[in-house]
Amino acid sequence: MxxxxxxxxxxxxxxxxxxxxxxxxxxxxxxxxxxxxxxxxxRIWSAPQPLPDGSLIKLDLGGQWVGPTQNHLLGLLDRFGIRTQPTPAAGAETYLFDGERLPELPLDVERVLDELDRLSEDVPLERPWTHPRAEELELPFAAWLRQHATASTARFVDRAVAGAFLACGAEDVSTLDVLFYIRSGGGVASLASCEGGAQESRIDGGAxxxxxxxxxxxxxxxxxxxxxxxxxxxxxxxxxxxxxxxxxxxxxxxxxxxxxxxxxxxxxxxxxxxxxxxxxxxxHGYAMKWQTVYAEPFWREAGLSGIGIYDEGVISETFDNSKPDENGNPRGILVAFVYGSEAHRLRELAVPQQRQLVLERLATLYGESARHPLTIVHHDWSTDPWTRGCFSAxxxxxxxxxxxxxxxxxxxxxxxxxxxxxxxxxxxxxxxxxxxxxxxxxxxxxx
Ligand SMILES: Cc1cc2nc3c(=O)[nH]c(=O)nc-3n(C[C@H](O)[C@H](O)[C@H](O)COP(=O)(O)OP(=O)(O)OC[C@H]3O[C@@H](n4cnc5c(N)ncnc54)[C@H](O)[C@@H]3O)c2cc1C
Missing domain, CATH: 3.50.50.60 (FAD/NAD(P)-binding domain)
Known part of the structure; x- marks a missing residue:
């Protein structure tokens, strides 16, 4: 050759x-x-999925959202004339904390997230290793949580931060890396939010x-x-x-x-x-992103946004990803993320059992209608030979x-x-x- x-x-x-x-x-x-x-x-793959009535719906099996200050991506969208749609967020959010179902983040969780935001401001983004307290902050995030949070708050923040941001468990990741990541994405609220944050919009036609x-x-x-x-x-x-x-x-x-x-x-x-x-x-992280497509976003009837963080069960976080299918029929879509040890455990099961567990949990969180989607879709990026992890390292x-x-x-x-x-x-x-x-x-x- x-x-x-x-x-x-x-x-x-x-x-x-x-x-x-x-x-x-x-x-x-x-x-x-x-x-x-x-x-x-x-890691961006917008793939059409068949629905039982013969229509198709394009789902982003990997990354999908874009938010404010992501100016490189926003610039490309502008240049190519590609529009975005807001992520549906109206209605009450759902937080499971210590056996309680709450519409807002618990105050003690807010306190710990504020502390993380405050500490992240001192991380030199270009050279985190030069942080004056770098060695001390290299402890596992789980150890930092044990020192700074109650067991209940630590369990929740493990899922909401190590899981939702870094796609791993708190025991896997350096606290310095958690702080770097928070500052890199403009703070906890910027990383976690729909409106005003990283999940603000979806890209028309897929990412x-x-x-x-x-x-x-x-x-x-x-x-x-x-x-x-x-x-x-x-x-x-x-x-x-x-x-x-x-x-x-x-x-x-x-x-x-x-x-x-x-x-x-x-x-x-x-x-x-x-x-x-x-x-x-x-x-690499090892999160799983599941999407369930329904005839309609039934959770909205109960005044729920479909957005939530849960400190127990296989699913740690959900979002509403509803949008029309390729024929223009509106469809209800939930995104369910599985993080940390729950992801390890779920992967040990055969795929049909994985689906069943995800649907059972969605039914517990959002009612019986959640158990019967038109389709349920997941791509395992961790075993994909050309990615080997999800979301990133x-x-x-x-x-x-x-x-x-x-x-x-x-x-x-x-x-x-x-x-x-x-x-x-x-x-x-x-x-x-x-x-x-x-x-x-x-x-x-x-x-
Ligand atoms: C489920 C999931 C959800 C996510 N959600 C979001 C989101 O909502 N918003 C967001 O901004 N980001 C999100 N992300 C993260 C985002 O997808 C990544 O940060 C981004 O796509 C990474 O781009 P990259 O070019 O660095 O790497 P990749 O996209 O991984 O590109 C690397 C390329 O290299 C190729 N390759 C690998 N090895 C070789 C080799 N030896 N020779 C030749 N080619 C090779 C791969 O096939 C691949 O095409 C998500 C990721 C996942 C998996």
């Missing part, structure tokens, strides 16, 4: 890789994108539309599908990127894949120990201080992108876009 020469080879056609490639192309670079899947968008639009501007010849990169060989003045189908000579490489996938690429020479260790220090206790400095540090001709390397909106589509633009800027700065 011949070796064609490129200026830049981008590994991965998620939002990070696409954004990087487009910026570099605009700056006159000869760019090739190698993508393992047969589509662009990575993959923007990725498709960027891919169109790049042109079919720029992206090669079904072509995972297996090795990157650096030597002298040039680098060779080896995929399952070919070898490509290039001056620069942008690796824009999640950490667990970047770790599986073979690097010659080996990566510096700190960079290699970073992969182990950054495990987090730092283990001790991870930021030991390995953080390697996060964005180029290794020879290799530049690192992906939402996990973002400073603002880390873990989100917006962070993925900014990370791709930052990696592109590193390369253009060399010229």
């Amino acid at each position: 011949g070796e064609r020469q490129y200026d830049v080879v981008v590994v991965g056609a998620g939002y990070a890789g696409l954004s990087s490639a487009e910026r570099l192309r605009r700056d006159g670079y000869d760019v090739l994108v190698l993508e393992a899947r047969d589509r662009v968008g990575g 993959q539309r923007v990725a498709n639009a960027i891919a169109d501007t790049l042109g079919a010849e720029t992206i090669r599908f079904d072509e995972p990169v297996v090795r990157i060989e650096q030597g002298g003045h040039q680098t060779v990127v080896v995929s399952t189908k070919g070898r490509y000579r290039t001056r620069y490489v942008v690796v824009a894949v999640p950490p667990a996938l970047a770790a599986r690429i073979d690097y010659t020479p080996s990566l510096p120990t700190r960079r290699a260790g970073l992969f182990d220090a950054m495990p 987090h730092f283990r206790p001790g991870g930021w201080t030991s390995y953080g400095p390697a996060l964005r540090e180029p290794v020879g001709s290799i530049h690192w992108a992906g939402t996990e390397t973002a400073v603002r909106w880390n873990g989100y589509i917006d962070g993925a876009i900014s990370s791709g633009l930052r990696a592109a800027a590193e390369i253009t700065a060399v010229r």
